[in-house]
Amino acid sequence: xxxxxxxxxxxxxxxxxxxxxxxxxxxxxxxxxxxxxxxxxxxxxxxxxxxxxxxxxxxxxxxxxxxxxxxx
Numbered sequence: 001x002x003x004x005x006x007x008x009x010x011x012x013x014x015x016x017x018x019x020x021x022x023x024x025x026x027x028x029x030x031x032x033x034x035x036x037x038x039x040x041x042x043x044x045x046x047x048x049x050x051x052x053x054x055x056x057x058x059x060x061x062x063x064x065x066x067x068x069x070x071x072x
Contacts, residue, residue, distance in 0.1 A: 013040075 005011055013023075021042055023029065028043040 001014060001017070003011055003013065018024070021029075021040070023042060030041045030043055032039045032041075
């Protein structure tokens, strides 16, 4: 699928691509380059990512811990 790069480097992704990635307006993505190809990945929710690795069931507490960390 071809798209045009607009002024300022803006690339508009087709709705079918956004839907396949589960992306909506305002969601963050990570861009990377591998073998001269651009990769676009949804940014994982840090709270969900670490909640399975911690013995805390209180998601709100985990969010507070994550928000308090400057290194994130």
